[in-house]
Each structure stands twice: as C-alpha cells, then as structure tokens.
Amino acid sequence: MLNLWGSKTRKDCSGINRRDFLSVGTLGMAGLTLPGLLKARSAAASSGRSTPDTSVIWLWLGGGPTHVETFDPKMSAPAEFRSMVGSVQTSVPGLHIGGLFPQMGRMADKMAFVRSFAHGNSGHTGGTHFVMTGVDHPPADAGQPPIRPSLGSMTARVRGANSAATGLPTYVRISGLYADGPHWLGSAFAPFDVGGQARNNINLNQPLERVNDRRALLRQFDNIDRNIDRSGTMAGLDAFDQQAINLLMGRARDAFNVEREDPRTRDRYTIGTAGLGANLLLARRLCQAGAGFVTLNYSNSSQGWDMHNDMMPQLRQACPPMDRAIAVFLEDLEQCGMSDKILLVITGEFGRTPRINGSAGRDHWGPLCTLALAGGGLRMGQAIGDSSARVEVPRTTPIYPKDLMATIFHVLGINQQTHYQDQSGRPTYLLPEGARPIAELV
Numbered sequence: 001m002l003n004l005w006g007s008k009t010r011k012d013c014s015g016i017n018r019r020d021f022l023s024v025g026t027l028g029m030a031g032l033t034l035p036g037l038l039k040a041r042s043a044a045a046s047s048g049r050s051t052p053d054t055s056v057i058w059l060w061l062g063g064g065p066t067h068v069e070t071f072d073p074k075m076s077a078p079a080e081f082r083s084m085v086g087s088v089q090t091s092v093p094g095l096h097i098g099g100l101f102p103q104m105g106r107m108a109d110k111m112a113f114v115r116s117f118a119h120g121n122s123g124h125t126g127g128t129h130f131v132m133t134g135v136d137h138p139p140a141d142a143g144q145p146p147i148r149p150s151l152g153s154m155t156a157r158v159r160g161a162n163s164a165a166t167g168l169p170t171y172v173r174i175s176g177l178y179a180d181g182p183h184w185l186g187s188a189f190a191p192f193d194v195g196g197q198a199r200n201n202i203n204l205n206q207p208l209e210r211v212n213d214r215r216a217l218l219r220q221f222d223n224i225d226r227n228i229d230r231s232g233t234m235a236g237l238d239a240f241d242q243q244a245i246n247l248l249m250g251r252a253r254d255a256f257n258v259e260r261e262d263p264r265t266r267d268r269y270t271i272g273t274a275g276l277g278a279n280l281l282l283a284r285r286l287c288q289a290g291a292g293f294v295t296l297n298y299s300n301s302s303q304g305w306d307m308h309n310d311m312m313p314q315l316r317q318a319c320p321p322m323d324r325a326i327a328v329f330l331e332d333l334e335q336c337g338m339s340d341k342i343l344l345v346i347t348g349e350f351g352r353t354p355r356i357n358g359s360a361g362r363d364h365w366g367p368l369c370t371l372a373l374a375g376g377g378l379r380m381g382q383a384i385g386d387s388s389a390r391v392e393v394p395r396t397t398p399i400y401p402k403d404l405m406a407t408i409f410h411v412l413g414i415n416q417q418t419h420y421q422d423q424s425g426r427p428t429y430l431l432p433e434g435a436r437p438i439a440e441l442v
Contacts, residue, residue, distance in 0.1 A: 052159075052413035054376065055287035057280070058151070058295045059346045060177055063304030064127065066362050067351035067370040067391065069098045069315055071113040074391045081354050081390045084312055085319075092381050100319035103327035107374075109381040110330050110339065112441060114371040116385025116394035119350075119401050122366035124306075125178050127349030131369075132179040134402035134432045146179040149189070151408060152293040153182035154430045156189040158414050163290030168252040172286050174279050175297035184422040191295065194256070194282075255289035258282055268328050274300040274321035280329045287342050292412065298322060305348055309359040330374055343376025343411045345404070354392045367393045371404065376411040378441040402435035410437045 068074060073083035073096055086099030090108030097105055097113060104111065121127045123141035130136050133148035140146065149157070152171040159170050169192035173180060182189040254260055258281050269277035276298045283294040299305055300321055301314035326346070333339045351369045352362030368387055374380065385396045409416055409431065419429040 054341055054343070054411050054413065055291060056151075056155070056293050056343045056345060056376070056408055056412065057283045057287065058293065059280075059344060060175070060295065060297045061305045061346065061348035061370065062177070062297045062299050063306030063348065064124065064350045064352060064364055065305040065348045065370045066307065066311070066315075067115075067117075067365075067368055067387075068354065068362070069100070069311075069319075070370050071097050071372050072115045072387055072391055073098050074387065074389075077354075077390050080356050084356065085315055092383075095383050098319070100315060101323045103323045107327050107330045110334070111372055111374045112378065112380050112382050112384055114373070114384045114399055114438070115387050116396050116399050117347075117369045117371040117404070118367055118394050118398045119369065120366045122350055122364040124349055124364075127364075127366055127369075128177060129179040130366075131347060131349060131401045131404075132177065134400075134405045134435065137179075140178070146181060146183055148179075149183045149185045149430070150180045151405060152180060152191055152295060153185050153189040155293040155412055155414070157182075157185045157420065158412075158418060158430075159292050161189055163252075166252045166255075166290040168255060168286065168290040170290070170292040172283075172291045172294045174283060174294060177295060177297060180295055184428070185420070252289060255285045255291075256282070258285060261285070265332065268332070269325070272321060273325035273328070274298075276300075276321055277325040277328060280325055281332075284329070284332065284336075284338070284342065288336075288338070298325075307352070308357070308361040308363055311356075311361040326374075333375060339375045340377040341375075343378065343408065344374040345408070346370070346372040346374075347404075354390050371399075373407075373441070378407070378411065382440065384438060384440045399438055400435075402432040403438055406431055406435040407437040407441055410442050 068081070069083050069085050073085075073087035075082050075087050075096070083098055087096040088099050088102050088105040089096055090105035092108045095108055095113070097108065119127065119130045119136065121130045121136055121138065123138065125140040126136070126138050129140045129146055129148075132150045133146065135148045137144070137147050152173070156169070156171040161170050162168065163170065171189065171191045173191035173193045176191075176193065180191060258266060258278065261281065266281065269281040271277075273280075276296075279296045279298070283291075283296060286294050300318040301307070303309075303314060305318070307314050326344075329344070330339075333342060348370055350364055350366040353365045354362075354368075357363055368391060385394060385399055387393070388395045406416060409418075414430075416431055416435070417429065418431075419427050422428040
C-alpha cells in the first residue's frame with residue numbers, strides 16, 4: 001500500500017476535520033481498489049464521448065464569504081452597509097472591488113464579477129448543496145445527505161472518469177466539500193481525492209514529515225519503477241492493473257508533483273499565499289494533464305469566511321493571500337497560454353447580511369451571494385448584474401446556481417440537454433429546468 005501522509009490540518013468553519021495527505025488507490029466509500037475503480041469507471045463511461053480540453057477550477061470560500069467586502073463594496077450605501085475595508089479602482093474603468101484586493105483589481109480585465117448571484121438558502125450545508133448542484137435542499141442543514149450529483153461528477157460522467165491520454169481522473173478533489181459527490185450517477189464518478197482516502201493501495205510506508213529531502217522521496221518512486229520492471233510484474237497485469245500503475249508512475253503521477261515546476265514559478269505561487277497558491281499551482285498542473293474539474297477550499301481566518309464577529313482583522317488575514325494567489329494564477333495562465341482553457345470559479349455557500357451586526361461582523365445571507373469568474377474563453381473585464389442600493393438583493397435579473405452550472409457546461413462543451421437514467425431508471429437531466437448560461441459571459 002502506498003500512502004504519502006501529511007500532517008493533520010485545522011478544522012474548517014463547519015467543524016470538518018481534514019487530513020493533509022496524499023494516498024493512492026481505494027475509494028473508501030465504495031471499498032474499491034484502484035484497478036477495480038478504473039474498471040468500474042470504464043464500464044460506466046459512455047462510448048464515443050467527446051473530450052474537450054477545457055477545465056474548471058472551483059475555488060470554494062467555505063463559510064460564506066461576504067459579497068460586500070469582496071466584489072461589491074457599494075461605497076455609495078450608508079456606513080453600516082458599505083464595505084468595511086473600502087474599495088479599489090480596478091483596471092476596468094468604473095469598476096471597483098473590495099479594498100483588500102488591489103492585485104486582483106489590477107487583473108480585473110481578466111475577471112468577471114457577478115453582483116446579482118442569489119439563491120435564498122442561508123444555511124451552510126443547504127447553501128452549499130444549492131450552489132454545488134443547482135437544486136435547493138433545506139434538509140441538508142438537518143444532516144440529510146445530498147439529493148443530486150455535483151458539477152464535478154457530472155463532468156466525469158459525460159467525459160469519462162479518466163483521461164484516455166494520461167489516465168488522470170477527470171474529477172479531482174483537493175479539498176472535500178458537502179454535496180461534491182456523484183449521488184445517482186454512481187461511485188465510478190466520485191472525485192479522486194487528493195486530501196482523503198481515495199488513493200492508498202500501493203504503500204510507501206513513510207510519513208512526509210520524516211522525508212526531509214524531497215529528492216530522496218522521488219528516488220524511492222524511481223526504485224519502485226525499476227523493481228517492477230525487473231520482476232516482470234508489469235507484463236503480468238491486466239489492462240486495468242497496468243492503467244493503475246501508469247496512473248501512479250507515469251505522467252499522471254508527475255502532475256501531482258509541483259516540485260517539477262520551475263523554482264521561480266513555485267516561489268511566486270507559494271510566497272505570501274497561505275497555501276492557496278500551492279493548491280492553485282497543483283490544480284493548474286492537474287488540468288494540464290487531463291483533469292476536467294478540480295475543487296479546492298480556501299480560508300485563512302479563525303472562523304473561515306463565517307465571520308459573525310470582529311470581521312475586520314479576519315478579512316485582513318484572509319484576503320491578502322487570496323489576492324496575491326489569484327493574481328499570480330491569472331498571470332501564470334496567460335504566460336502558459338491557458339487562459340481560455342481553464343475557467344476559475346470563485347464562490348461560497350452564500351453572502352453575508354448587508355447591515356453590519358452589533359458584533360462588527362455580518363451573518364448568513366442567501367438572498368445575495370459572492371461569485372467571480374476568470375478565463376474559460378468567456379467575456380471578461382466586467383461586472384455582471386447589479387445589487388440593490390444597500391446590497392440586500394439583486395436589483396437586476398437574478399443569476400441562480402443553475403445558470404452558473406449552465407455556463408460551466410458551456411465552457412466544458414457539455415450539451416445542455418444531457419440526461420441519464422437515475423437509480424430508478426427514470427431519464428434525468430443533469431441541468432435543472434430553466435438553466436441558461438449567463439448571457440453576458442458567453
């Protein structure tokens with residue numbers, strides 16, 4: 001069994017513990033070995049599927065980021081409503097965003113800020129389900145499981161769960177989120193989990209904490225390669241066992257190794273970004289190697305983005321690393337010629353109350369939410385929609401989670417009418433009824 005274990009990380013704002021490790025092979029939920037998982041995925045994949053080379057990186061701001069202090073500062077509103085951190089003029093004339101995002105402001109011509117994104121569910125898990133699947137599910141906040149597949153699982157179902165060229169999973173989860181699974185699409189289309197139990201059937205048996213020399217770790221992989229070759233084991237494996245080994249030892253494995261990047265690139269991504277930059281670099285590498293949908297979660301304050309109390313110091317802790325990481329990522333995509341190939345989506349489960357509360361924070365608010373996008377061949381350099389005078393609700397036509405989903409389908413080249421049979425045998429559309437791509441973007 002090969003496990004690359006890292007150290008335990010902090011709880012996020014919803015109390016979920018995460019373990020920061022890299023392991024390869026079993027899907028704990030389904031009890032499948034990696035070769036078995038590949039077989040299941042191959043059997044479930046539709047024949048003759050199209051494989052566009054576009055990808056989505058889904059950056060989740062867990063806890064519910066404030067829409068006011070991020071992308072809709074509304075400095076014309078009374079003091080108790082407008083941004084607590086002021087605003088910055090961006091590179092787009094007349095467009096202002098939150099005052100702690102000057103570097104993103106400089107890159108605003110490569111971004112779109114949606115100011116009429118809404119859904120109305122102000123619960124952490126309920127709001128997450130709504131944004132991740134396009135369907136409201138209030139019982140989620142009472143601990144009920146999801147009722148719809150996530151966008152990533154939909155992508156894997158349409159494209160096939162592994163890249164035919166590299167074996168890399170189509171759907172990769174760097175950070176786990178509620179409602180990010182496959183539901184009725186089946187476990188073959190669950191996310192391939194970098195931060196969980198999804199990859200652990202070939203074992204290095206050495207904690208990362210004890211590997212001080214990263215080159216020594218790579219040499220151990222090289223020894224595994226040579227030993228397998230000398231023993232003739234490779235020749236004796238069936239096609240899916242071979243694919244599993246290739247996933248670990250070939251180009252797909254290299255995609256997980258950010259050490260292969262130029263040190264200057266790594267430094268740009270990692271210095272001053274509180275871990276977000278490193279995850280964005282990993283996500284970019286995974287997309288280059290064939291992943292179609294990558295999810296990650298970022299928070300860098302004691303409450304995540306669930307800032308009910310004493311909001312100002314938490315924003316000053318969380319926002320500057322995000323500001324730098326996003327700017328570096330967008331610059332890197334441009335230099336790599338990938339700006340049109342990768343769509344970055346920045347969102348969370350809801351926004352925050354328009355009026356600052358008595359504890360100098362903001363509470364849950366589903367009637368207006370946070371959303372920004374970059375790349376993907378869409379029309380950038382704009383604010384889309386408008387909020388009411390006190391940033392309470394959309395003033396213009398609301399944009400709903402299902403419309404965001406339809407926009408992502410557009411980027412990924414997925415037919416808006418795509419449907420499959422659910423567990424009861426009933427044909428079910430992937431997109432909720434009435435979903436349309438955001439007109440200003442496409």
